[in-house]
Amino acid sequence: MAGIFAGDPTVAAVVFPGAALGILLGTALFFARHHQRYGPMRGWPGQVGLITVLVGVGVAAYAVYPLPRGVDGLCAISGGAAPRFGPLAVLQTAPLAWPSAAHIALAAGVYAAVGLLARYRYRRGAVFAGALGLLLALLIEAVQLTGVLGLYPCAYRVAAVDDVVLGGLGALAGWLVGTAAVRWLPRPWPGAMADMMPPAISRRLLGHGLDLGLWWSGAGTLAALAVAVGAVPRHAGAAAMDIALIALAVLLGLVVPLLRRDRCTPGRASVHLALAALGRPLPAERWRVLLRSALLYTPVTVMFVLDLPWWALAVAALHGLPAMARRDQTGLSDLVAGVRVVTRGAVSGGLPRKLVRYSAPLAQGHDHAPQAVD
Template sequence: MAQPLGGGQAAVDVAVVAVPLLFVAGTALALGGQHRRYGLVRGWSGQLTVASLLSCVGVVAYAVWPLPAFVDGLCSSPGGGVRSEPTDWSHPAHAPRELLLGCAVLLPVGFLARERFRLGLGTTLALGGALASAASAVRATGLLGVYPCAYATTSPLVAGLGVVGVLLGWVLARWLPPLRPGGPVRGWPSAVADRAAPEPSRRALACLLDLGLWWYGAATLTAVARLFGLVRPAEGEAVRTLVLFGTAFVFGLVVPLLRRDRCTPAAVLLRLALSERDRPRPAARWRVLLRALLLHAPVTALVALGWPWAALAVALVHVSTAVVRRDRAGAADLVCGVRVRTRSTLDGGLPDRLVCYRPPLPEPGADVTSTPGSPAAGR
């Protein structure tokens, strides 16, 4: 098939960093939509929401795995570029492990389609067929032609077993809930006001998503520049480091100072905000600047310089106070006099799906009483 990016090593370098970037960006957007529509992720429905996200990541990972970093010797490996037939049982795609994996990876999709999203059997099977076909197409074409040949084996039989896995998951969701201790539990979310202090896990996830967006975004920009000849291969590492620092400066410092919630992009999607210590109002810009210099700047610099364990130590020092304090204030928050709150505490906003009760308005004239002795009296 046609090679959209040339099919060479430069195109593979772009794919190796662009695919993780899409993973991180998709995760951030999905969590942002959940918090915007339903507020706090909690309970059994919240666990199913997280499971839905992990299931999507699993299907995409199955489609692109193992994502080779080099093209040298790829097409000469066993199974590279080999086409399969549905009845060819000697093909590597028809090994018991591959068949079981093709079925199991889509089983959670069927379960969650009914338990979390309340989809019918026909819609679920159509969704499963589309996902199985898309995954097989990506595997059979070498990431839609980015690689010069297919590096993962597949066949129509594997795609068919994926639809079987979706069907099994839907049936399990249909029959297992009544057998739970205490009876069935509601699997779809209900909106709730997001006013409590955010959990450390939610804040840590926002930081990880921001770091992933900056790191893979800088690597993707550098790889695309190398693909089009704007950067020489020998300068790749230095350019990537400079782009990473520039990305972190723009999205970790400039953007928070311009926003009312004083937050980075991933924290914005997770509906977080930085406020003053004693009252729910936007934190002063000098406090936000100081916090970024104490937390985001050293973590980003240590990761860029190849010292991830030192960056983890800085993060652990910050989190050490957040896990023991009721207000969830980290070490940098205590030094700067700020608190991490939810966006709703600043603007009073409510989730989009929250049902607000409003009593009906009285009909015109319903509150008018008749004059005693008039023709309308006693009606």
């Protein structure tokens, strides 16, 4: 199938960062929705929430990887990987071969995790779990059959009807395991709580990690698209990447925090962090936010542009060492700029949407049930 970049060797440069960008955006949206509805991710329900994210990332990775590095020779021999529409085609080709057994185990295992979470985390029935497994498997096989929706000129992985069947069966098997998990494991559903306490280091690191991933994958996608569509000459691809890194660093690291009430970059905003004024439950002054962003993100951008990304860890270490030593967990850039990292609830006063409050009876004999705060 001819795609929009058919025959262009830059296709791999588009798909690699593009796939990473899509996965990171989905992850950020999940965290944002969770914090908006339930507040901080704590305890066993928080761990189950993180497992849910990992399963989603695993399903997305299973759908597209391993991605070919280029299209040269990909379709030269037989026009790409031929689909297998017949039943039990995988077993008929090599019934006792290790690759076939590994493929079946991987395919069933991916969907089993989906079915387990459907029962244990979301309390869904067997019909829903089986249908979800079939739908996900069908979508994944469509992505493989079309070469990532036409980005590759032909299929690079075998699309098979057997994998769709394995998706449904694997999800049902996972649902049965989830039924046992409901009996033996703690309650996984999060209970909403006010998000006012100082955020943990792990939460702050997660926000920084999302920011770094969105920045790098976004810049790579923009630069590769510019080369692929002819806006930038192919020999200038490295320069286009540098320009995209600088432009997105300014946009995401400087402009976005100045415009947002929580004064945060997109990744840190997805986990509901905020920058507060020193000693006051108010958003930090914009000039302090600008100073902090310049101190923190400028050297990181320079390291990446100079093709020294690992040296950016030195910047992270300089910023994080005071946070590890100080009781208030304040980083070096925060100390210099005079700001503090807090939760969004601490500066906005907002409560999780699923928080339940008790309403006292208005008169004797008239009881009021707990009410959800929306």
